[in-house]
Amino acid sequence: MFRYLMLAGLALFLPGLCALGYSLYEGPSAWMLDSRTFWGTPISLFVFWVGLAHAGTLLSAVFLALDIKLDRRTALIAELSTLASLVFAGIFPLMHLGYLQNFYMVAPFLDARGNFANVSSPLVWDFCCIAVYAILSLLFFVMHLKARVNPALDKYRKPMAWLLFPLVLWVHTVVSLDFATTFVPEWRGAFFPVYFIAGAIFSGIALVNLLLCTEGYRVRLLERLQLICSWILCAIWFWDFLLKGTFFASAFIFAGVLPQLRLVSVFRENRWGRAALSVSVLFGLFLERFYLVSPEYGTSSSFGWIDLGLVAFSVGGFMLLFFGVRRLLNRYAENAGAYFGEVDGSDMAKVEEAEDAERVAASGLGVEKSKKGFYIQPWSSEEYRILRFPLLVGIAVALIFVVWAWGQLPFVNVELSLANVLPLVYPVMALATVMTLLARIYFVEKSFVLHRREKILGVAILILAGACAGTFFAGGASETSGASVDVAAFGENTNVDLAQSALVWNARCATCHGRDGKFNEKFVREYYPVPPKLDLPRLDSLGTDSLVKVVLNGRVNMSAYANRLTPAEAYGLVNYMRSLAARDSGEGAR
Amino acid sequence: MIPLVNALACLIALGCASFLWKKGSSPYRNGAMLVGALLLFCVFTYFGGEMFDARLVDPTLEHYPFRMMALCLCLSTTSLTLYRRRYLVLAQALWFWVELFGGIALFYRGFDIAWMRILAILGMTFCSTFLSRISKEMEFCLMVFWIAVWVFF
Numbered sequence: 001m002f003r004y005l006m007l008a009g010l011a012l013f014l015p016g017l018c019a020l021g022y023s024l025y026e027g028p029s030a031w032m033l034d035s036r037t038f039w040g041t042p043i044s045l046f047v048f049w050v051g052l053a054h055a056g057t058l059l060s061a062v063f064l065a066l067d068i069k070l071d072r073r074t075a076l077i078a079e080l081s082t083l084a085s086l087v088f089a090g091i092f093p094l095m096h097l098g099y100l101q102n103f104y105m106v107a108p109f110l111d112a113r114g115n116f117a118n119v120s121s122p123l124v125w126d127f128c129c130i131a132v133y134a135i136l137s138l139l140f141f142v143m144h145l146k147a148r149v150n151p152a153l154d155k156y157r158k159p160m161a162w163l164l165f166p167l168v169l170w171v172h173t174v175v176s177l178d179f180a181t182t183f184v185p186e187w188r189g190a191f192f193p194v195y196f197i198a199g200a201i202f203s204g205i206a207l208v209n210l211l212l213c214t215e216g217y218r219v220r221l222l223e224r225l226q227l228i229c230s231w232i233l234c235a236i237w238f239w240d241f242l243l244k245g246t247f248f249a250s251a252f253i254f255a256g257v258l259p260q261l262r263l264v265s266v267f268r269e270n271r272w273g274r275a276a277l278s279v280s281v282l283f284g285l286f287l288e289r290f291y292l293v294s295p296e297y298g299t300s301s302s303f304g305w306i307d308l309g310l311v312a313f314s315v316g317g318f319m320l321l322f323f324g325v326r327r328l329l330n331r332y333a334e335n336a337g338a339y340f341g342e343v344d345g346s347d348m349a350k351v352e353e354a355e356d357a358e359r360v361a362a363s364g365l366g367v368e369k370s371k372k373g374f375y376i377q378p379w380s381s382e383e384y385r386i387l388r389f390p391l392l393v394g395i396a397v398a399l400i401f402v403v404w405a406w407g408q409l410p411f412v413n414v415e416l417s418l419a420n421v422l423p424l425v426y427p428v429m430a431l432a433t434v435m436t437l438l439a440r441i442y443f444v445e446k447s448f449v450l451h452r453r454e455k456i457l458g459v460a461i462l463i464l465a466g467a468c469a470g471t472f473f474a475g476g477a478s479e480t481s482g483a484s485v486d487v488a489a490f491g492e493n494t495n496v497d498l499a500q501s502a503l504v505w506n507a508r509c510a511t512c513h514g515r516d517g518k519f520n521e522k523f524v525r526e527y528y529p530v531p532p533k534l535d536l537p538r539l540d541s542l543g544t545d546s547l548v549k550v551v552l553n554g555r556v557n558m559s560a561y562a563n564r565l566t567p568a569e570a571y572g573l574v575n576y577m578r579s580l581a582a583r584d585s586g587e588g589a590r
Numbered sequence: 591m592i593p594l595v596n597a598l599a600c601l602i603a604l605g606c607a608s609f610l611w612k613k614g615s616s617p618y619r620n621g622a623m624l625v626g627a628l629l630l631f632c633v634f635t636y637f638g639g640e641m642f643d644a645r646l647v648d649p650t651l652e653h654y655p656f657r658m659m660a661l662c663l664c665l666s667t668t669s670l671t672l673y674r675r676r677y678l679v680l681a682q683a684l685w686f687w688v689e690l691f692g693g694i695a696l697f698y699r700g701f702d703i704a705w706m707r708i709l710a711i712l713g714m715t716f717c718s719t720f721l722s723r724i725s726k727e728m729e730f731c732l733m734v735f736w737i738a739v740w741v742f743f
Contacts, residue, residue, distance in 0.1 A: 066676075166683075173691050181698035188699070190653040190692035221617075228621030235625045239632040239655055242641065419697045422690070 001214060002323045009323065012316025019309020024095055032307045034294035037184055041307040042092035044293040045314055048203070048286050049089035050130065050175055051196070055204030056082025057137060057168035059222070060144075061161035072144075074219055076329065078208050079141040084322040085207075086134045088314045093126065104472040107131075108405055108424065111473050116408040120420035122181055125174045132427040133171045136164055136434055145329075152447045159387040159437065163430045170426050172200045177423065179292070186246060186295040195236050199285060202229035202255070206281035211322070213275040223262060223274070226281065230259040248291045254284025286311075386437065394433030401428045498579060501572035508561065509573065517580035536581040539574075547574045591651060593741075595638040600740045602634060603658050604733075607665035627662055631655035650701060653692035660685035664736050668729040675721050678732070682715040707743035714739075 023030040023042075033040040059078040063070045094103050106127040108117045117124045140160050147153040176196035179187040189195065205226045212218055234256045241247050258280040267273035291297060402421050441448040450458065506515055513519060517534050539547065551570040554560030561570070591599075606627040611620060632655045636642065639651040663681040670677055689711060693703035714735060721728065 169687070173687070177691065177695060177698075180695035183699070188649065188652070190649065190695045191656050192695060193691040194653070194656045194688060224617050228617060228625075231621055231625040232628070235628045235632065238629060242632060242636045243652060417697075419694050419703055422694065 001216075002327050005214060005319055006323045006327075009316045009319025012312040013320050014316070016309050016311075016313025016316050019306050020091075020095070020313050023306055023310065024100070028096070030306050031310060032294065032297075032303055034296045036296050037182075037187075037294065039096070039293050041290075041303075041310050042096040044286075044290045045310060046089055046092035046096075047175060047196075047289045047293065049085050049092070049314060049318075051172065051200035051203045051285070051289070052207045052282075053082045053085035053089055053133075053137075053204070054168055054172060054200040055085075055208045056080070057133075057140075057164050058201055058204055059208055061140065061164040061168065064158055064161040065165050068221075070219070070221075072148075073215075074208070074212065074222075076141075076144060077211050077215065077326070079137065079144060080325060080329070081204075081207055081211055081322060082137050083134070083141060084318050084325070086130070086137065087321060088317055090130060090134070092310075092314075093123075104468075107472065108401075109469075109472055110408070116405070119405050119424060120416055122174065122178045122423075125423040126178060128424050129167075129171045129174045129427045132431045133167055136160070136167060136430060139434060139438065140164060146448070150447065150449065153441070155382075156386060156437065156441060159390070160434060162387070163433055166426060167430050169197055170423075172196050174423050184295070186244060186292070189240070189243070191236070191239065195240070198229065198232050198236055199288065202226070202233050203282060203285045205229060206278040206285075210275055210278035210282070213271055213278065214323075216271070218271075218274065223268070226278070227259060227262050230256055230281070246295075248288050251284045251288035251291065254280045255288065256284070258284070385440070390433045390436035390440065391429075393436040394429040394431075397432035398425045398429035401425075497572065498576055501569070501576035504565070504569055505573055505576050508565070517577060517584065534577055534581055536578070536585045539578055539581055544571070544574050547577070591635075591639045591648065591654070597741050599631075599634060599638065599654075599658055600661065600737055602630065603662040603740075604665055604737075606630065607662045608669070610662070610666040611670060613671065624659075628655060628659055631658040631662075634658070649696060649699060652696075653688055656688050657685070657692070660688050661736060661740055665733060668724075668733060674724050675718065678721075678724070679715055679718050682711055682718060686711045686715055704743060707739060710739045710743055 028040070031041045056079040059070060060075040062068075063075075094100055097103055105111075106117055106121075106124050108119055108124060108128065110116050140157070143153055143157055143160065147157065173193040173196070176192040180189055180192040205222055209218075209222055209226055212222070234252070237247070237252060237256070259277055261267045261273075262277055267277060297303075402425060405421060405424070406416060438448070442450075505513075513534065542550075548567065548570045550558060551565065551573055552560065552562040552567065565573070606623075609623055610627070635651055635654040635658070639648060639654065641647055641651065660681065664678070664685055667674060667678040667681050686708065689704065689708050693701075693708065697703050714732075718732075724732075
């Protein structure tokens with residue numbers, strides 16, 4: 001079964017790969033772009049896949065944290081689906097950035113030039129949250145696999161689950177803020193965090209139910225949840241309709257109406273029927289995200305072959321990756337044979353309870369506890385060591401990070417408030433907490449044993465991470481243009497007209513730098529990193545030749561304009577920039 | 591929204607809370623009650639906030655039904671028989687969540703964040719984690735606190 005599904009995935013993935021290659025070569029003009037929001041298919045796919053990535057944590061971590069019993073096999077499948085979905089969720093925003101090679105600038109990481117990510121931008125929040133979510137989900141999954149052979153690790157899964165519980169909600173909340181913090185009328189909505197989370201949970205559950213159909217068994221609890229989620233989402237759509245008058249009919253039919261067929265036993269009791277209902281939900285929610293991201297769809301934009309190719313790339317790639325890894329995990333699933341079929345986890349719960357009772361009896365703790373005056377000091381209790389202490393370290397690191405970020409140079413020019421940095425606090429805290437917990441497990445308690453091959457892999461990952469950090473710190477290539485234009489041949493006396501330069505400035509530069517040279521507020525809010533303010537002392541320190549060279553050849557995130565401007569026009573722009581700065585400093589002096 | 595309608599919203603949330611989580615009820619019944627309450631809150635906000643009149647639309651009401659839902663869930667936890675502290679903390683965390691991120695979304699559109707309300711909920715969420723036993727008196731105090739936060743902050 002898995003082999004056929006992998007072949008089907010490959011059949012979708014290969015043509016999709018061609019579409020992806022063409023998209024990267026051609027840039028955003030290759031795919032469908034909305035004329036009003038400038039977002040298109042890759043962002044729709046990003047929101048869709050990051051929503052699906054919630055399934056693993058929701059079902060495994062949240063159920064574990066809340067003591068809702070779920071069999072290990074289902075939890076493993078859910079966690080694996082998270083990781084596979086995250087791979088494809090991460091690809092699409094990268095290709096949409098335009099400057100793919102500078103993607104690391106969304107990381108709140110200081111580089112050698114003093115550039116620092118614009119922490120008030122939702123893009124930076126996205127990067128942080130998704131990166132931390134991916135790392136913690138991977139660690140949670142590895143911990144799950146290792147716990148099969150080393151049951152001592154099981155006790156650390158619950159603290160990790162409690163950390164992942166808010167994180168999974170935080171990730172999609174931040175994704176929703178990409179929309180809700182803009183001025184696009186269709187995206188205004190302080191309720192978007194709840195809306196996006198409800199949609200993500202719904203799609204995630206549908207994906208897990210679909211994957212369980214391929215495994216040949218079902219979990220009724222998840223099917224019930226899928227139906228209830230459809231009601232909740234319909235209620236949210238109703239509010240969206242009251243608020244803005246928008247209504248996605250096809251999304252409503254596929255994700256709101258058709259899932260109700262679960263109430264009909266013919267569909268419910270048939271494996272193909274259940275699979276069809278889950279596919280219907282996923283299709284409906286993809287349409288919903290598509291309409292949401294591109295409100296102009298059908299009027300100024302339409303879906304083309306490249307867009308279909310990108311969809312095929314992600315669906316085929318997911319199938320290939322998920323079922324490929326799933327085949328390797330057969331031995332873990334085989335060990336859980338007792339829980340196959342119609343499971344609610346009650347059998348497993350009884351086994352665990354009995355094992356717990358045995359452990360307490362063997363340690364003699366039960367007898368100790370019954371003695372009068374039995375007392376465990378708070379800082380030596382198990383809970384303190386594996387949860388509270390790492391959490392305290394995490395909180396301290398998050399606070400230090402906020403203070404450090406706040407003190408960075410760009411924020412002298414750009415006002416920063418608590419609301420701008422709050423979305424970064426929890427991911428930083430969760431990452432530091434889990435790293436402290438892992439360090440404790442590995443170095444102090446020594447219960448996390450790595451084999452030789454795993455150690456080599458771990459060292460290789462550390463070296464790779466160090467190399468990446470070094471490259472990011474170096475800041476990449478200065479000039480974005482392949483063919484550098486030598487400006488020495490042109491003198492400063494090149495004839496320029498300030499009025500003509502003002503027109504060129506407004507046409508070419510004002511989008512980012514603002515008509516008055518003080519940044520475009522939207523750019524500062526949504527882009528990365530914060531561009532340096534072009535005030536008179538800075539312009540004087542850089543010099544005219546250097547600035548003309550930057551205009552023509554580009555630098556870091558500044559595009560090269562050598563093929564669109566003449567050197568004379570570039571000189572004119574620099575002079576115009578100087579006149580704006582002089583006007584600004586004159587106003588400041590007054 | 592005028593203060594009187596805002597106070598009425600609190601009463602409606604309290605009324606709906608008494609219908610949630612009946613002992614032994616099925617997940618479908620619980621889900622339907624939740625969705626029914628949410629639909630009621632949406633309709634109440636639409637008419638109570640006069641959102642049908644485009645000239646009076648107040649962006650701060652965009653997440654009002656979900657704030658009502660969060661308050662309703664907080665109030666409903668007092669009738670739980672098992673895991674009361676856990677779900678009490680979780681319901682307050684949900685309310686904090688809705689207020690904080692709704693506030694951040696509005697902040698980027700030029701509105702002030704209701705820090706007092708957020709801090710009050712966060713403080714009570716934190717303090718609730720220390721409750722070892724929730725007596726009838728404590729239930730009443732919690733409900734008064736939530737209603738005060740709703741009405742005055």
